[in-house]
């Protein structure tokens with residue numbers, strides 16, 4: 001059981017392109033375990049957050065972990081292979097921002113993702129709405145992109161306390 005420190009905005013590691021996983025060895029097992037332990041810990045402490053990407057805990061690898069009440073799974077080497085033309089506006093934040101503020105940004109309403117599971121099995125799956133925006137957020141991390149990069153109007157930044165008072169709804173990208 002290892003809870004890793006979250007890499008915070010300003011650390012150049014968050015801006016690097018992550019490397020694809022080549023062999024599904026002990027090294028991957030360690031990343032999977034640390035991602036799960038760290039996300040579980042943060043969810044308990046902060047009562048929010050649904051996913052985490054390996055670069056956020058210091059592993060420059062293309063691995064994402066999603067942990068929601070209805071579904072928990074790993075995505076290894078995920079790639080978005082299709083985006084719906086339709087977009088929607090979502091409130092987003094990030095553990096790498098300490099969730100200190102939230103940003104309102106545009107995401108594709110649906111995406112198709114090609115990924116491997118932790119055993120190397122290949123999947124192509126379509127995701128919509130909450131899962132679509134969540135996976136866009138997490139896969140962005142694998143390419144050095146932060147949710148704040150998607151801001152088109154800097155007035156769409158809200159401090160956490162105000163966001164909780166005014167906008168909080170179940171399910172938020174992080």
Ligand SMILES: [Zn+2]
Pocket residue numbers: 093094095096137138141174
């Ligand atoms: Zn994030």
